[in-house]
Amino acid sequence: MQGAFADSVLFIVGLTAAAVGFILVVFLANTLLSPRNPTPQKVEPYECGMPQAGIPWAPVRLRFAAIALLLVIFDAEAAMLFAVATGLRGSPGGVIAVGIFVGLLSLGLLYAWRKGVLQWR
Numbered sequence: 001m002q003g004a005f006a007d008s009v010l011f012i013v014g015l016t017a018a019a020v021g022f023i024l025v026v027f028l029a030n031t032l033l034s035p036r037n038p039t040p041q042k043v044e045p046y047e048c049g050m051p052q053a054g055i056p057w058a059p060v061r062l063r064f065a066a067i068a069l070l071l072v073i074f075d076a077e078a079a080m081l082f083a084v085a086t087g088l089r090g091s092p093g094g095v096i097a098v099g100i101f102v103g104l105l106s107l108g109l110l111y112a113w114r115k116g117v118l119q120w121r
Contacts, residue, residue, distance in 0.1 A: 063117075066112070066117045067117070070109075070112055070117065070118075073105060073108060074105070074109075077101075077102070077105050080101065081098065081102070084097075084098055
């Protein structure tokens with residue numbers, strides 16, 4: 001039994017070393033083989049071959065990020081509830097767990113509502 005464990009550990013260490021070695025070889029090949037002659041035309045932002053339509057580093061409004069986060073949270077909730085609903089079938093522990101999950105997401109929605117994230121200005 002001791003030999004099997006050692007073999008497993010050595011196998012994992014070997015795979016890790018091989019992966020790290022491969023990554024190092026790829027980075028080394030990139031460093032040695034890639035051309036380096038930047039010109040002003042090459043370092044300017046590219047927009048589909050058209051002239052640039054404004055400053056490239058325009059700030060993003062965080063309002064959209066908050067709405068996107070709410071969308072992801074409630075999409076995940078819907079997916080989780082549909083996935084768990086088939087496995088509940090009379091399990092009181094499952095009902096309690098789903099209730100806690102929905103309760104925590106409801107607290108998140110209440111917090112977002114109080115902060116005014118859901119009001120479009």
